[in-house]
Amino acid sequence: MRVVHPDHPLIAHKLTYLRDKRTDSPTFRRLAEELMTLLAYEATRDVRVEPFEIETPVAPTTGIKLSNPKPLIVPILRAGLGMLEGMVRLLPSAEVGFLGMQRDEETLAITTYANRLPADLSGRQVYALDPMLATGGSMADALRFLIDRGASDITAVCLLAAPEGIERLQREMADVAPPVTLVVGAIDERLNEHGYIVPGLGDAGDRLYGVV
């Protein structure tokens, strides 16, 4: 698995305000979208394209356009939904599928409670979005799910990651056929005893949409 950690002052600036506990939900939602758009620039570096003939007002020329099938974006509910708009702004012709996953806050075990995805992802380039990679359990399950349906290459995008989560994904993705890339806004220090990222930003879903 390739790990991409873009080093950009705007990403660090926006992440600082996202982490701040004084940041309210409307601002948190805006920042999550903006951060996704900045990370999307790196995440889509290998998006599939093909030559495309056009004529400018001056001369014919060959450009490029996105290939078919179009990329599939998969926000992992709930918190991944906060990144969706920032991604489709850059890739408006992409399709969107949904995976709902919930971490038990006591055992840290993952339950998949929803999936609305094409049954066959053969040949599809997939972007999985989740702001938090903590133990890595949710993203590892999501990636397995996408690989089992035939995704041909997968890019996971997370705003924050713990080293423990990255190591777990590295281990679990070591033996899979499709190439997997992880794009992260920041790699934090560690997990605490409750499985929360330190310093992190708290519970991303709650900060986006309220406490459930």
Ligand code: PRP
């Ligand atoms: C959060 C987050 C990830 C997961 C990360 O979701 O959005 O999906 O926890 O933790 P992990 O790496 O240890 O699996 P949560 O389960 O709290 O659900 P929510 O998005 O509905 O709030």
Ligand code: URA
């Ligand atoms: N899920 C979150 O929302 N935050 C964490 O720090 C860990 C898991």
